Amino acid sequence: MKRGFLNSSKVKKKPLYEAHTSTESAQEAIQDQEKPGPTLNVIKLPFGKVENRGVPNDYKVSGLTPTEWSHNARVDYDPNQAVMTTIPPRNFNMPPNPDGHSTWIVRGVTKAKVLNRPGYPKVVPKPSGPPAYEVRSTPDMGMGVFATRDIAAGELILAERPLLVAPRDIGMMVDPSKLMLREKYSPDEFKQITMMECEKLLEFVVHRYMEPEHREAFLALANSHQEDGSGPLLGIIRTNGYGIEGLFDGPKVNEWESNTYGAIVKVGSRINHSCRPNINHKFDLDAFCLSFFAERDIPSGKQLSYSYCYMGQSAADRQAELAPYGFSCTCPSCVNATPESDKLRTEHEQRISTAEASVARGAANKATFASLIDLKKQLVEEGLDASDAYPKLLKAISALCGKLGMTAEESKYLKDMKNYVL
Numbered sequence: 001m002k003r004g005f006l007n008s009s010k011v012k013k014k015p016l017y018e019a020h021t022s023t024e025s026a027q028e029a030i031q032d033q034e035k036p037g038p039t040l041n042v043i044k045l046p047f048g049k050v051e052n053r054g055v056p057n058d059y060k061v062s063g064l065t066p067t068e069w070s071h072n073a074r075v076d077y078d079p080n081q082a083v084m085t086t087i088p089p090r091n092f093n094m095p096p097n098p099d100g101h102s103t104w105i106v107r108g109v110t111k112a113k114v115l116n117r118p119g120y121p122k123v124v125p126k127p128s129g130p131p132a133y134e135v136r137s138t139p140d141m142g143m144g145v146f147a148t149r150d151i152a153a154g155e156l157i158l159a160e161r162p163l164l165v166a167p168r169d170i171g172m173m174v175d176p177s178k179l180m181l182r183e184k185y186s187p188d189e190f191k192q193i194t195m196m197e198c199e200k201l202l203e204f205v206v207h208r209y210m211e212p213e214h215r216e217a218f219l220a221l222a223n224s225h226q227e228d229g230s231g232p233l234l235g236i237i238r239t240n241g242y243g244i245e246g247l248f249d250g251p252k253v254n255e256w257e258s259n260t261y262g263a264i265v266k267v268g269s270r271i272n273h274s275c276r277p278n279i280n281h282k283f284d285l286d287a288f289c290l291s292f293f294a295e296r297d298i299p300s301g302k303q304l305s306y307s308y309c310y311m312g313q314s315a316a317d318r319q320a321e322l323a324p325y326g327f328s329c330t331c332p333s334c335v336n337a338t339p340e341s342d343k344l345r346t347e348h349e350q351r352i353s354t355a356e357a358s359v360a361r362g363a364a365n366k367a368t369f370a371s372l373i374d375l376k377k378q379l380v381e382e383g384l385d386a387s388d389a390y391p392k393l394l395k396a397i398s399a400l401c402g403k404l405g406m407t408a409e410e411s412k413y414l415k416d417m418k419n420y421v422l
């Protein structure tokens, strides 16, 4: 199973709904460029108990809806047109797609970008073997997803079409001129306005457009944003959204920034967080599905987990990044955190790069091998074998073994590495 180095853990899970505060207009941002653009400024929406919730008294909520509301495959839209659609497109004279359909709030050009991809459409990949997971309640984390059999590292556990895919700047998408309101209102008031506009749009989408079965599954998901001014639908999106790597309105910015999209899924959104996770995920734009893979061997009965936060940071910084989800992480890496483990976390990518460079430069001696194996051991103990950088270390060790004539080990580390490459 191939797993990707480019899939930065920073995109694994971020609060989906961040308000777009770039000075460029949404119209400008929609220009479709594949080359990386500047990092856009985003403001984080509030979380936790927030006083003075609600929009300012003199603000009238517009409750605008997308200009196009159709299930079809149309792609000739105005650049900035907000569209509500179904993907794969749906023709009601035809039977539904066997892999299901997602509700998609999208800018017209971005819809065209996906439907015109050379590889689109593709069927949703199917895991092999008997079903590998079940959703059930946990004593301390609400619902969770558990392995129902032994799962091998690299195995596809689940692939599903989202219930809903929405842009991060959904609150301003229908009427970008509202961005000007930042000059009239305080930052906190503007955030409340953004959230209210978003909720109104979501009410329309979820209650009038989404298939009843999907609506039921969506409304049953957890909401960790009950007191900050998020409406109930936006709260569900903020709690359960997965960032979609590689799908941008306009220029590509950092994957975790504002002009991208998030997906809410029925099963995957029940997976809880750990700083030493055992699964990873990847969004496939051609099949329009989110796939989950085992990061390591997972024994039957074990809870599946992935990291909602960037793994290469200290325990305190991880807790701060997790705060919007309304829990304190009690995984062994957090409970047993020390200055040394924090240092390993923050330095691990650099240390792996240094190891790769020294092997590439030609270092080929037993001392280098021993130091790389020691680094590997430390990373595994800290749960950082789930980090995106870890397979690079396996590759470097394999290359070093090759140089040292250790052919059996060379193949072994290469094989291990392939389990991590999406």
Ligand SMILES: C[S@@+](CC[C@H](N)C(=O)[O-])C[C@H]1O[C@@H](n2cnc3c(N)ncnc32)[C@H](O)[C@@H]1O
Binding pocket: 140, 141, 142, 143, 144, 221, 222, 223, 224, 239, 240, 269, 270, 271, 272, 273, 274, 325, 326, 327, 328, 329, 330
């Ligand atoms: C995406 S949902 C995960 C599924 C959720 N447990 C449910 O019942 O649907 C995220 C929420 O799950 C809970 N959660 C996730 N990971 C947790 C953890 N490690 N410890 C405690 N609660 C956790 C938090 O309430 C968080 O807001």
